[in-house]
Amino acid sequence: MSSVNRLPGLPDSTIVAKGYAHPERLVSTAWLDAHRANPALRLLECNEDVLLYDVEHIPGAQKLDWHVDLNDQVERDYIERAGFEALLRRLGIDDSTTVVFYGDKNNWWATYAFWVFRLYGFDNMVVLDGGRAKWIAEDRETTTERPRYAASTYVARARDDLSIRAFLEDTTTHMLAARPLVDVRSPQEYTGETLHMPDYPQEGTLRGGHIPGARSMPWARAAEGDGTFKGAAALRALYEGELGLAPTDSVVTYCRIGERSSHTWFVLTYLLGFANVRNYDGSWTEWGNVVRAPIRKGEQP
Numbered sequence: 001m002s003s004v005n006r007l008p009g010l011p012d013s014t015i016v017a018k019g020y021a022h023p024e025r026l027v028s029t030a031w032l033d034a035h036r037a038n039p040a041l042r043l044l045e046c047n048e049d050v051l052l053y054d055v056e057h058i059p060g061a062q063k064l065d066w067h068v069d070l071n072d073q074v075e076r077d078y079i080e081r082a083g084f085e086a087l088l089r090r091l092g093i094d095d096s097t098t099v100v101f102y103g104d105k106n107n108w109w110a111t112y113a114f115w116v117f118r119l120y121g122f123d124n125m126v127v128l129d130g131g132r133a134k135w136i137a138e139d140r141e142t143t144t145e146r147p148r149y150a151a152s153t154y155v156a157r158a159r160d161d162l163s164i165r166a167f168l169e170d171t172t173t174h175m176l177a178a179r180p181l182v183d184v185r186s187p188q189e190y191t192g193e194t195l196h197m198p199d200y201p202q203e204g205t206l207r208g209g210h211i212p213g214a215r216s217m218p219w220a221r222a223a224e225g226d227g228t229f230k231g232a233a234a235l236r237a238l239y240e241g242e243l244g245l246a247p248t249d250s251v252v253t254y255c256r257i258g259e260r261s262s263h264t265w266f267v268l269t270y271l272l273g274f275a276n277v278r279n280y281d282g283s284w285t286e287w288g289n290v291v292r293a294p295i296r297k298g299e300q301p
Contacts, residue, residue, distance in 0.1 A: 003124035004098055008035065015129065019232035021273025025266075026129045026229065032100060033140055036060055042097050042149070045132065046113040047104040048259075056142035058102070058135060062091055063146075066109055066259075070116050078159070084120050085156035092149030095124055102128035102135070106223040108263045115262040115279060118164055121157040127266070130228040137226065164265070166252045166278040168286055171211070175294075180251045181214035182243065184264045185284065189256070190216040192297035195288075196256065204256065205288030209295040211254070215243050216299075219260040222267045235272055247274045254280040254287075 004010055004024050014028040035041065036058065043061035045053050053063040064070070069087055072079055079087065093099060099117070103110040110127055117125060128135070136142065161167075166174065175181060188194040192208035210216070221238055224230055230238075239245045251268060253261040258281025268274040287293050 003095065004126055007038065007040065007098055010126075018229070020271045021232070022270040025126055025270040027100065027126050028129055029135050029138055029140060032058070032128055032135075040097055041100060042091060042093050043100045043102070044091070044110075044113065045103055046101060046109045047132070048109050049104060052104055052132070054144065056136070056144060057132075059141055059143045059145070060147050061102075062149075064091075064101075064113055066112060070113060078116055078119065081120070081156050081159055084159075085154060088122075088154040088156070089152050092152050094152040094154040095122070097124065097152075099125040100128055101125060102131045104132050106133075106220060106227045106263070107131040108219065108260050111266040112259040112262040115164065115265060119159050119161065121160060130226055133227045164269075164278055166254075166280040168280075168282055168290065170278070171252055171254070171280045171282075171287070174250070174252045175211055175213050178213060180243070180245055180249050181211055182239075182245075182251060182253045182261075182264060183210045183214040183216050184219035184253055184255045184261045185216075186218055187216060187299075189284070190214075191299055192295075204285050207288045207295055209288070209297040210284075210301075211287060212294050212296045213301050214254070215301050217243055217264070219255065219263045222264065229267065229271060232271060235267060239268060239272060245274070247272065248276075249274070250276045250278075252278050252280050254283040256284045257281070258283050 011023040012027050012031040015023040015026045043058055044064045045057050045061045046064040046066055050065050101110040101114050183190050186197045190210045195205050195208050222230055253264045255261040261279050265277050265279045268277045
């Protein structure tokens with residue numbers, strides 16, 4: 001039995017009704033409101049806008065700053081094993097505590113944090129369906145108080161960069177083998193018209209376009225208007241129907257820096273039950289700057 005299933009009321013019946021392969025990986029706002037005082041829970045808010053936490057947050061939630069807490073401050077990579085261990089000890093987390101991730105922008109940074117935790121084999125965690133926006137829209141309790149928890153004695157596992165992460169060479173091999181690549185950026189980024197989403201600075205790469213063979217499926221199409229994930233049938237219509245993917249396929253997802261594609265990785269892995277999905281976190285910031293990397297512009301893969 002997964003550790004998350006040991007909590008009362010899991011899997012959440014509201015989530016089960018949506019037909020997912022792994023409903024235990026999501027919780028509803030109603031479930032969290034009823035169980036957030038459970039001492040076995042740790043809530044982590046991870047936002048694109050790192051200032052939002054200080055404005056208001058769910059009582060008991062701690063701030064996870066993706067810039068500082070998850071990323072190495074010199075090398076473009078994630079924190080090393082010792083850093084991850086120190087982070088979880090500071091947050092009062094060990095394998096016996098269930099982490100609930102949530103955040104802004106349809107949870108894209110929450111799923112990014114979830115993915116980074118999985119690199120270290122941490123598995124006792126769920127995502128709040130609808131994230132920060134849904135909690136606030138429902139007028140549920142918020143606070144500005146920062147909680148304090150006793151430090152844990154968590155011992156981190158070695159990081160596994162093979163099973164759920166793709167590097168440049170892996171992605172190149174995947175492309176040459178004509179295996180499924182899913183570009184989750186906006187349509188304008190995919191065609192090469194822009195280098196970033198609308199209303200963002202157009203910077204970060206020297207060339208626009210997409211990896212040859214990659215199919216476009218913007219990440220946000222997996223979400224409803226309230227930020228919750230679409231039901232399994234609607235998700236299958238997108239990824240299996242429109243893209244022609246099968247749960248047995250080896251799939252690589254990518255975006256600009258790996259955060260939006262972690263959202264799609266989560267959808268394919270946990271909501272649809274795909275067995276072999278890797279996130280190329282170097283994404284277009286790396287590919288679009290590599291000398292002689294093949295690039296395709298326009299709407300055709």
